Amino acid sequence: MSTAQDMLFRTLADPTRRALFERLCREGEKTVGALTERAGVSQPVVSKHLGILKQAGLVRDRHEGRQTHYSAQLGALAPLVDWTSEMAGFWQSRFDALENLLKRMDQ
Amino acid sequence: MSTAQDMLFRTLADPTRRALFERLCREGEKTVGALTERAGVSQPVVSKHLGILKQAGLVRDRHEGRQTHYSAQLGALAPLVDWTSEMAGFWQSRFDALENLLKRMDQ
DNA sequence: TCGCTCCATAGCTATAGGTTTATCCATAGC
DNA sequence: GCTATGGATAAACCTATAGCTATGGAGCGA
Numbered sequence: 001m002s003t004a005q006d007m008l009f010r011t012l013a014d015p016t017r018r019a020l021f022e023r024l025c026r027e028g029e030k031t032v033g034a035l036t037e038r039a040g041v042s043q044p045v046v047s048k049h050l051g052i053l054k055q056a057g058l059v060r061d062r063h064e065g066r067q068t069h070y071s072a073q074l075g076a077l078a079p080l081v082d083w084t085s086e087m088a089g090f091w092q093s094r095f096d097a098l099e100n101l102l103k104r105m106d107q
Numbered sequence: 108m109s110t111a112q113d114m115l116f117r118t119l120a121d122p123t124r125r126a127l128f129e130r131l132c133r134e135g136e137k138t139v140g141a142l143t144e145r146a147g148v149s150q151p152v153v154s155k156h157l158g159i160l161k162q163a164g165l166v167r168d169r170h171e172g173r174q175t176h177y178s179a180q181l182g183a184l185a186p187l188v189d190w191t192s193e194m195a196g197f198w199q200s201r202f203d204a205l206e207n208l209l210k211r212m213d214q
Numbered sequence: 215t216c217g218c219t220c221c222a223t224a225g226c227t228a229t230a231g232g233t234t235t236a237t238c239c240a241t242a243g244c
Numbered sequence: 245g246c247t248a249t250g251g252a253t254a255a256a257c258c259t260a261t262a263g264c265t266a267t268g269g270a271g272c273g274a
Contacts, residue, residue, distance in 0.1 A: 066250045
């Protein structure tokens with residue numbers, strides 16, 4: 001089984017891809033051409049990365065004539081936040097258990 | 108330059124590695140042998156992944172006789188939280204700008 | 215000292231995936 | 245209809261890396 005976290009981590013692991021997503025977050029909707037200009041890679045690479053980002057739900061595409069506009073879908077980051085919270089939660093509960101133990105020992 | 112986010116995303120992108128980190132978060136400190144039992148991969152692979160996790164600051168090791176105990180370092184997740192917040196922040200500010208524009212247009 | 219256990223390292227192979235070039239499709243302009 | 249442009253797809257290449265086995269080395273017990 002492939003979890004949502006797995007998809008997100010793998011998708012965001014590539015620097016080029018993450019940079020594309022960051023630009024869409026910072027600057028809002030952009031066409032493939034506009035994204036390619038400062039991406040440092042060729043247009044096919046940009047298209048492919050956008051496809052992967054789309055598959056992960058991190059971006060949305062809107063067709064207008066012969067150009068495609070992409071925009072960030074921030075909600076897709078939710079599983080990432082959830083995962084981080086979960087890990088922190090486990091840590092916290094173990095910390096609480098330790099605190100409890102120390103209190104009991106103190107009595 | 109290799110940012111902290113890059114390191115974290117790449118490190119956590121591998122399922123085996125992430126599973127190891129999750130177990131350390133859930134169950135606390137564990138030896139390499141204990142981790143290897145349910146990892147589904149060989150011991151050298153576990154050692155290698157633990158090394159990468161350590162390099163990313165996600166785990167800490169403690170030597171005791173011939174066994175090595177590993178534990179999760181939750182603080183290392185901070186750059187991840189920061190990055191997510193930053194992305195959300197950009198989105199929010201663009202949203203605010205839009206809201207502002209709509210208010211002005213409404214007047 | 216001699217084995218035995220625990221972990222790390224080295225060497226190797228195989229596969230995943232990022233990049234490029236070439237090409238195709240659809241749309242816009244003339 | 246013809247050409248040019250924006251974007252997507254295909255094929256080929258190549259690097260990175262996850263996995264294995266084999267081995268080394270350090271601590272423990274007899």
